[in-house]
Amino acid sequence: MKAKIVVILMVLFTGATMQLSAQHRDRDRYKGRDRERVMVVKDVPGHHRVVAYHGVNYHYADGRYYRPVNGGYERLAVPPAGIAVDFVPIGYKMRMHRGVRYYYSGNVCYRELRPHSYVVTARPW
Numbered sequence: 001m002k003a004k005i006v007v008i009l010m011v012l013f014t015g016a017t018m019q020l021s022a023q024h025r026d027r028d029r030y031k032g033r034d035r036e037r038v039m040v041v042k043d044v045p046g047h048h049r050v051v052a053y054h055g056v057n058y059h060y061a062d063g064r065y066y067r068p069v070n071g072g073y074e075r076l077a078v079p080p081a082g083i084a085v086d087f088v089p090i091g092y093k094m095r096m097h098r099g100v101r102y103y104y105s106g107n108v109c110y111r112e113l114r115p116h117s118y119v120v121t122a123r124p125w
Contacts, residue, residue: 040073053084058080085118085119091105102121
């Protein structure tokens with residue numbers, strides 16, 4: 001009888017462990033297809049621009065966005081949606097979608113609000 005209980009518990013535990021592992025993989029897969037490892041640097045490289053958003057000073061340099069963390073700067077795969085800037089990166093591509101002008105470069109898409117005013121947004125296409 002004890003052996004049956006042990007076997008049943010082992011089967012249940014193994015099934016639960018496999019389910020949690022599958023959920024972890026799914027969460028990582030759908031968090032973003034363009035995920036990259038977290039990289040923290042001591043200083044933002046070269047000449048950079050500072051863009052304030054929700055009380056945080058994001059830095060833009062060499063086609064990358066950075067945010068301050070623990071005495072350094074985390075390099076972001078994409079900046080937060082909604083951040084407003086007065087520039088688009090060099091080498092951008094422009095695309096009209098439903099009468100709205102969008103600029104994109106790499107993983108980042110900008111919607112033009114008015115001349116020299118853009119907001120980071122998810123790609124609508």
